[in-house]
Amino acid sequence: MVKIKDCSEEELVRRLHDMLGTSMPQQGSEGKVVCGVGDDAAVMETGPDRYLVSSCDMMIEGRHFDLSYTHPRDLGYKALAINLSDMAAMGATARWAMVSLAIPAETTLHFWEDFYRGMLELAREAGVAVVGGDTTSSSTIVVDVFVMGEVFPQQLICRFSASKGDCILVTGELGSSAAGLYWFQEASMRGIMEKSRANPLIQAHLRPVPRYREAAVLRNSRVGAMIDLSDGLAAGLRGICAASNTGARVDYNLLPYRPEAELLAEKAGHSLQDWLLYGGEDYELLFTVPQQYVDSLKQSLEVETGTPAVVIGEVTGPEKGMILINKSGAESVIDPGRCYRHFT
């Protein structure tokens, strides 16, 4: 018998897509599905010029978070943040969220309230109303947040719209969350880098700021394809390349990172490249833009949000695959299989 762990995630998504495809209402009918399985969020037509966008992400204790260093406020914040990141990746405006929370009956009321307080901090910042919450009991904590949002059809950004020759850009910095996680997980790191120094990395891991302000600029720009980097840069590149039937050529020397991440990698004898390429949970936006629009887009983004975006490579033909130019200028193949995998 084939088991789930024997299937790649692409295989599961493909099978799901095949099964669910037949459940879709007919094209042109009310409630038409514009985007189903296979993008950051689902998109449904609700009116002549309105799309409803929805996403969900489940976090499980011991798998996605560790309560020994995650405060319930951080947990609530992050559970919403990762969904707002999915909405941002579609160019959508998140409006409403619902929460399913399973917790042990022994949990304190204080913990439960702090979880919601953390979520509401971000909800208020982002203008999202938390409209429902279901609490049930279980032996370990499970958090599942659903977010609904809206986007005008002409502003929707999908994964499949990259074109050969486009520049590939990324917002903010890569690898910070993976470095922060490493700092938490390796007790020996405490001696190598103190908490205050590691703080930007810790914050990136515990409280990733979703790029919804940046998305509001990008959806009015000449962006081709977009994806969020929840599973790492290599997985994001594969997501765009597979959907757009393209290749990609990325220059390692152009990847943005925090000096703290470089310092930690150095002190710990860990590969910085690993964090930048394969570290998950950055929640930065990866997107493609025709070359002639890059400068004005970067400027708008910086002026309106204060967030830098940098060109890290270009979209190539599908026959080229995904190539990395490394420090010394040599080329190697980017292996998305080294990114975060849900079943291994």
Place this chain on the structure above:
Amino acid sequence: MVKIKDCSEEELVRRLHDMLGTSMPQQGSEGKVVCGVGDDAAVMETGPDRYLVSSCDMMIEGRHFDLSYTHPRDLGYKALAINLSDMAAMGATARWAMVSLAIPAETTLHFWEDFYRGMLELAREAGVAVVGGDTTSSSTIVVDVFVMGEVFPQQLICRFSASKGDCILVTGELGSSAAGLYWFQEASMRGIMEKSRANPLIQAHLRPVPRYREAAVLRNSRVGAMIDLSDGLAAGLRGICAASNTGARVDYNLLPYRPEAELLAEKAGHSLQDWLLYGGEDYELLFTVPQQYVDSLKQSLEVETGTPAVVIGEVTGPEKGMILINKSGAESVIDPGRCYRHFT
């Protein structure tokens, strides 16, 4: 420290309502929240005459289902059914569903596919598109389904609209799911009632049919308040009475049930009344209607859906509380605390 298990569900809902209230966008602004925490589903204004309705329900292995007698197809079916029931209770039409599924990596691909097949059976019947599915790994199975639907403002039915003097009606039969669960859980029952005889009860437990067809009739009728009976009749009555600030007076002799449930109760020496009043997961609709409209409503429902609805009592003033007239005509207080509780 106060723990979650020390709080009643009403207490948790009240606290959540207080916390989330402040996160709501202002009345009149875009994306106004019509109904938040405290009803079967959340309702949001998306256009001048359109409401978006959403609900979610999490099911956890060992707590909400037992794989020793639940086939993955049944699990997929039921996970969607309980959400369609919530949508029906609001008078809404369910349109789209998303699924978060956490399963052990050792699960077979066949199990996973069967889960979706079962869900799609119901999705096709009900005209719902399953637009996304997230699969992640965990030690026990967790299913969280999120359903989005639509309702015209004038067709929305909430819990808070019951009026003193209204008749209280219920669709279908009560207690079948609880009786079916009892049959599964007590191995000795196998000798008392064979599977073929218990089958309608088993079906009611494994594959509850959500009352979406009935809701399509009821939203065009003179229904006051409505709720689904996911947690049992007594909890449903409390839900309406608390929201509407009324009491209720229910006649036990009018409660509808299947002969198989009565027979099983008799043979097992179990209280039938317990199943009818406090047994959860019936997914019938409980609603209130002014007396003069009862006959025509019952007829429309029977003609258009084949489903009977019966009057089981009347709405009274809040000072009367919730009263049951028992078999012998004596009165007693209905105690919703005996219904399914999530943390005890």
